[in-house]
Amino acid sequence: MSIPVKLEAFEGPLDLLLHLIDKNKVNIYDIPIALITDQYLDYIKQMESKSLEIMSEFLVMAATLINIKSRMLLPAPETEEEEAVDPRQELVDRLLEYKMYKYISVELKDREMDASRVLFKPPTIPQEISDFKEEINVEDLLSDLTLAKLHEIFKSIVKKQADKIDPIRSKFGKIEKEEINLSEKFIQIQEYGLLHKTFSFRNLLESAHSRMEVIVSFLCILELIKIGRLRIEQENLFDDINITFLASDIIHMEEAAF
Amino acid sequence: MELKMIEAQIEAILFTMGEAVEVDRIAAALDHDTDTIRKIIRNMMDQYEGEDRGIHIIELDGAFQMCTKPSMYETIIKITHVPKKHVLTDVLLETLSIIAYKQPITKLQIEQIRGVKSDHAVNKLVEYNLVCEMGRLDAPGRPILFGTTEEFLRSFGLQSLDSLPVLNPEKLEDFKLEAEEELQLKLDI
């Protein structure tokens, strides 16, 4: 018997089986197992090129069919109480369930066609609303806080700070790596100079946190003197150095050509 | 008077949000109880069905969303390009219907019904946001359980999973009989 249908058309063994049942125009509840099994095996023979994984699924079904076929050939064991179960029953149940889902999927397809004609709109939240910031009620926020509590918290911070000072270790020098940006410092000093015109070296260094920062500041000052933007005066050795800023603008270090 | 104001607020919310908004969330924003708001929205849905309206409200599993009416489709595609949605092959539709009816369901259970490996189909459905993971089955290997998404309901015009076609046993029985008759008919020929 020739089979003109392409194998690729079948989703799996159940699909193929349904096709054969349909083609032979037989009742799903009364499958002529022998006939269907033969046709089924014919199909499988044509599938040699298919991958092993796909083949195995079809082979499992083939084995099931042959199993049913052989059970049907054997006489059913005679039992008085139990009614003999048709060996095909399980297969019929599976086929019916599968057929039902196939049927529903067609129904769903129709529904999708209708639903796809409906168009939605992305959210469009007005600018005024996305910019909105909730007003914060300070009273509520501080409702549990009293001045006494705030005082306690501050006390404990001071204490913690003091606790951190180890009487022995605090005498050690500091080992730390701090990034001081030379070109930033260069500009900062000029900004300071622009604002104050004359200032003392000590004042300038007041906010310096580390030795490195003092060194970098000092280097910047030397450079600024070199390019004629600063003038310094010192009355006596070790006295504070008085600095006068001469320029009226700020230049970047790159322009100063270090 | 007050009702009209609430209707206006609901319209503004659904328009701005664009997406499906849970009725609880709307009720909370409007400071009303959920049942009242749900009733008001359902009443609005009827009003929108009037012939001079091009948009309406749909219900999706306890959430509401504003969208155009299907009859407006032809007009809209004349003015703007409507992005083509992914095409669902028969395999995907078949797998999707199994998941829809049997959820939560594991991949293995799907494969048992279909009789074939279903990794690819399930992965594609997850990619299309029609199906999502819904936790794990308390069994050896703790396999992932799959179920359908809100996007599934939207894409198939379903209000909720209850509105899926033929699920109850009687209908299934009807369907079986129908199928039998069909087959019988063929045999008679």
Added chain:
Amino acid sequence: MELKMIEAQIEAILFTMGEAVEVDRIAAALDHDTDTIRKIIRNMMDQYEGEDRGIHIIELDGAFQMCTKPSMYETIIKITHVPKKHVLTDVLLETLSIIAYKQPITKLQIEQIRGVKSDHAVNKLVEYNLVCEMGRLDAPGRPILFGTTEEFLRSFGLQSLDSLPVLNPEKLEDFKLEAEEELQLKLDI
């Protein structure tokens, strides 16, 4: 009859597009002349102004756009912004107490006391309107000085900064001594 259909189509178009759509474009899609469509839309605009509508149509230089009415903003804010519970965490309290007692103070000085970066905490306190900028320190880099706000004082029933009890120098000194004694006590044990 036909007019109602056109109105529905216009509504659907404006809804889908979201942005402003030129009247010519709408007219072309509906296969009508521009003047008629413009008249219809303007008439629709009046209808939308009714009190039960939360959206309306605005005209922008020969184009029309559908959007929410400004009177709806408060409602939309309620649904888009889940009200956050603002609380003062321990970190914020700690930072606030430092600022209250050491003001005016720079971020760097706060960090030196706390031993950790405090940008986030300071920014949050500014956002909560408990702390504000109080000018800049006269030092390189001109760092910002922070202090407590009037609102902060008011909420403690204080008239001005001066009435913050422990802030005046003598008290602060007392407090420092107290803290030192306490420490001494500890060291002695």
